[in-house]
Amino acid sequence: MTRTLMEGSEAIATAAVAAGCRFFAGYPMTPFTEVLENFGKRLPAVGGVCINAESEIEAIGMTWGALATGARAATGSTGQGLALMQESLSEITRAELPLVVFHMARGQGDYYQATRGGGHGDYRHIVYAPIDVREAVELTELAFDRADHWRNPVQIYGDYLLAHTSEGVEFTADPFVPVAKDWAVDGSLGGSGRSRNINPIGMQKGSKSIDPESFWKRLQVKHDQIEASEARFESESTEDAELLVVAFGSVARFVRHVVRELRSEGRKVGYARPISLWPFPAEALAAAARGTQRVAVLEQNAGQMIDDVRLSVLGSVPVVGIGGISSDSAGFGMGPLLDTRVIRGRIESALENLEVST
Amino acid sequence: MSSDRLDVLDTHGRPTRVSTRVGEFEPKLLLDGEHDLCPGCGEPVAIRLLLEVIEELGYAQDSIGVIGIGCYTAFTGLIDVDLIQALHGRAPSVATGAKRMRPDKLLFTLQGDGDMVNEGLQEVIHTAARGESVTCVLLNNGVFGETGGHMTATTALGQRTKTSLEGRDADYHGYPIPIAELLVPLGGVSYVARGSVADAKSVVRTKAMLRKAFEAQIAGEGFSLVEILTMCPTGWFIPTADGPGYLDEVLGEVHAAGELVVGGKPVGKGASG
Numbered sequence A: 001m002t003r004t005l006m007e008g009s010e011a012i013a014t015a016a017v018a019a020g021c022r023f024f025a026g027y028p029m030t031p032f033t034e035v036l037e038n039f040g041k042r043l044p045a046v047g048g049v050c051i052n053a054e055s056e057i058e059a060i061g062m063t064w065g066a067l068a069t070g071a072r073a074a075t076g077s078t079g080q081g082l083a084l085m086q087e088s089l090s091e092i093t094r095a096e097l098p099l100v101v102f103h104m105a106r107g108q109g110d111y112y113q114a115t116r117g118g119g120h121g122d123y124r125h126i127v128y129a130p131i132d133v134r135e136a137v138e139l140t141e142l143a144f145d146r147a148d149h150w151r152n153p154v155q156i157y158g159d160y161l162l163a164h165t166s167e168g169v170e171f172t173a174d175p176f177v178p179v180a181k182d183w184a185v186d187g188s189l190g191g192s193g194r195s196r197n198i199n200p201i202g203m204q205k206g207s208k209s210i211d212p213e214s215f216w217k218r219l220q221v222k223h224d225q226i227e228a229s230e231a232r233f234e235s236e237s238t239e240d241a242e243l244l245v246v247a248f249g250s251v252a253r254f255v256r257h258v259v260r261e262l263r264s265e266g267r268k269v270g271y272a273r274p275i276s277l278w279p280f281p282a283e284a285l286a287a288a289a290r291g292t293q294r295v296a297v298l299e300q301n302a303g304q305m306i307d308d309v310r311l312s313v314l315g316s317v318p319v320v321g322i323g324g325i326s327s328d329s330a331g332f333g334m335g336p337l338l339d340t341r342v343i344r345g346r347i348e349s350a351l352e353n354l355e356v357s358t
Numbered sequence B: 001m002s003s004d005r006l007d008v009l010d011t012h013g014r015p016t017r018v019s020t021r022v023g024e025f026e027p028k029l030l031l032d033g034e035h036d037l038c039p040g041c042g043e044p045v046a047i048r049l050l051l052e053v054i055e056e057l058g059y060a061q062d063s064i065g066v067i068g069i070g071c072y073t074a075f076t077g078l079i080d081v082d083l084i085q086a087l088h089g090r091a092p093s094v095a096t097g098a099k100r101m102r103p104d105k106l107l108f109t110l111q112g113d114g115d116m117v118n119e120g121l122q123e124v125i126h127t128a129a130r131g132e133s134v135t136c137v138l139l140n141n142g143v144f145g146e147t148g149g150h151m152t153a154t155t156a157l158g159q160r161t162k163t164s165l166e167g168r169d170a171d172y173h174g175y176p177i178p179i180a181e182l183l184v185p186l187g188g189v190s191y192v193a194r195g196s197v198a199d200a201k202s203v204v205r206t207k208a209m210l211r212k213a214f215e216a217q218i219a220g221e222g223f224s225l226v227e228i229l230t231m232c233p234t235g236w237f238i239p240t241a242d243g244p245g246y247l248d249e250v251l252g253e254v255h256a257a258g259e260l261v262v263g264g265k266p267v268g269k270g271a272s273g
Helices: A008-018 A033-042 A056-068 A079-084 A086-094 A111-116 A133-150 A160-164 A212-229 A249-264 A282-289 A305-313 A340-357 B043-056 B071-077 B091-101 B113-119 B121-129 B179-183 B200-218 B240-254
Strands: A004-007 A021-026 A049-052 A072-077 A100-105 A126-128 A154-159 A166-169 A233-236 A243-246 A269-274 A276-278 A294-297 A319-321 B063-067 B082-085 B106-112 B135-140 B189-196 B223-229 B258-262
Touching: A004 A008, A008 A021, A008 A033, A008 A100, A008 A133, A008 A154, A008 A160, A008 A166, A021 A033, A021 A056, A021 B091, A033 A049, A033 A072, A033 A160, A049 A056, A049 B091, A056 A072, A056 A079, A056 A086, A056 B082, A056 B091, A056 B121, A072 A079, A079 A086, A079 A100, A079 A111, A086 A212, A100 A133, A100 A160, A111 A276, A126 A133, A133 A154, A133 A166, A154 A160, A154 A249, A160 A249, A233 A249, A233 A282, A243 A282, A243 A340, A249 A269, A249 A340, A269 A282, A282 A305, A294 A305, A294 A340, A305 A319, B043 B071, B043 B106, B043 B135, B043 B200, B063 B071, B063 B091, B071 B082, B071 B106, B091 B106, B091 B113, B091 B121, B091 B135, B106 B113, B106 B200, B113 B121, B113 B135, B113 B179, B121 B135, B121 B179, B121 B223, B135 B200, B179 B189, B179 B223, B179 B258, B189 B200, B189 B240, B200 B223, B200 B258, B223 B240
Parallel strands: A021 A049, A021 A072, A072 A100, A100 A154, A126 A154, A243 A269, A243 A294, A294 A319, B063 B082, B063 B106, B106 B135, B135 B223, B189 B223
Antiparallel strands: A004 A166, A126 A276, A233 A269, B189 B258
C-alpha cells in the first residue's frame, strides 16, 4: 500500500466507499460540502448512489430508506444541518439502523449536540473525533463496522481543519465483505406471515398496539453495553505529570504537539484525548488524571467537554477550562486559538498558576 | 376490467336493513382484518385496494411499503408486506433511498393529508420532480384524524374542524392545497390520479388507478401518485352513515376525482392542448 496525499473530505469519502458505503445523501454547507462532493464523484463508479437532497431533513430520510434495505449508507452536514436532522437522528436510533454521520463542524461548539443530541427521547450515538486525516480514515472504517455491529448510529465529528487539510493516507482495510442483515427489508417476505417492519416505535407485525416502555428499556440495555465497551482514549506523558491537558479533535493535535515540546524542555505536563466522545472514556481519563495537581481542558468553545471531564475525575482534582470560543470572520471556526504559540501560552499559564497555588 | 369489479355494499345513505356479509373483503396480504379504526372510516377500504392490487400484479414478495404517521399507521402491524415506518411527512424520501438501493422492488408510500401535504409537502414535490420510481398513495380526508379532527392543508373552505371552528375561512386560514394538481406540471411525473372510496363505483375506479400507478412504476416511467379521498366521520363530527355524502359534497368539491397525468402527459380538465 502506498501513501496518497489527500484532503480530509476526500479521504473520508474514499474510506467510506472502501468500507462498503453505497449510498450517501447530503446538502451542501461549509465546511462539509467537499465530503458531499467526493461521495458524488466516487459512488456512481462503484454502482452506488449519491443524492444532493433538497434539505438535510430529506437527506437523512433518504439515507434511512437505503439503510433499511441493508445497504451501508451515510449522511452528514455541519452542526447547523444536523440540527435540522435531529428528529430523524433520534428516531433512526430507535429504528436500530446502522447510520454513519459525517459531521464537519464549525469549531467545537457542537460537542453537546454530538454527545447529548438535540433530538427527543433517550438515545445515544457513538461519536468519534479524529485528530487528523489518517485517524479519520481509520475511524471511518471503524464507524461502519461498529454501526452494523450495534445497529446504532455512529458519528464522525470533525471540523473545517480536518475536512480541508491534505495529508498522506493509506487505505489498508481488508476488502469489504457484505454483512448479512436478516432484519433488512428486501420485499421478499410479503404474504408469508413473516414480513418485516423497520420501525422506530416498536410496532411488531401481528400486533395492533405498541409497548413503548419495554421497547425503550431494551434500547437502554444496548446503550449501556455500548457505553461499557466502546470507549477510546489516547494519552501521553501522564506518569509524573503535574498538569494534565485534555483536548479532542483537531485542537488536540495542537495540544499534543505543544505538550511534547514542553516535555522535551522538562516541564511536567501530560496530554489526554478522548477519541470517542460518547462513550466518554471516563475511567481511562480518571486514571490519567490520578497524581496530577490540575486538569486543564482546552476546547474551542465556551466549555462543553469540561462537563464530562469533571464527571470523570469526580472532584479528585481541580478542573479548569483554558480554551474558549475562537473563530474566523466567516464563523467557520478557524480562529486564532488554532495556533501552537497561542496554545503554548495557555498551557504555560496553567503551569504557572499551578506553581502560584502550590 | 372484470377483475376490478367488487361486490360491495352501497354506502350512500343510511342502511335500510340489517347488514349481512356479502363477500370476502379481507385481502390476502393482511395478517388480521380486524382493526381498531373508527366505524365509517374510509382508510381500511383504501388499504384493502392497495394490497389487492399488489397481490394481483404478482408483487406480493417484491414490494416495500413506507408508512407515514396517521390513523392508518395502526395497520403496520397487520399488513403482510415488508414495511419501513417513516416519520410524519418523510415517507417519500425514505422510499427514495430504499428504491435506489432496491430498484427491482415495487416501492410505495402510504400517507395521510397531514403527513403528505402539511408536514411533508416539500418531500413529495421533490420526489416527483426527480422522477423517482415510487408510487405515493395519499389517503385524504381533509383532517388530522388521529389527533381528533384538526385542520390540514387539504381541509375544504367552510369545513369545520377543531382548529377552524366556524369553518375554514380563506381570509383567516388560507386556501386548501390541491396536491394532485400541484404535481401535474412537473417533469418526472408519470401518473397522477385522484379517486375516492365514497361509493362502490368510486372504489372500482380507484382500484384501477392504483393498478395504473404501479404499472407505471414497473414500466420505469417515473413517479406516480394516487390520492384517495376517504371518509372520516369522527373527524368531521357527523353521523357515521353521513360520511360518503359529506365526502362528495365537501371534500370532493375542492379535490375533484379523476386522472390528471397519464403516461407522463396531463389529461382531463385543465390539461393544456
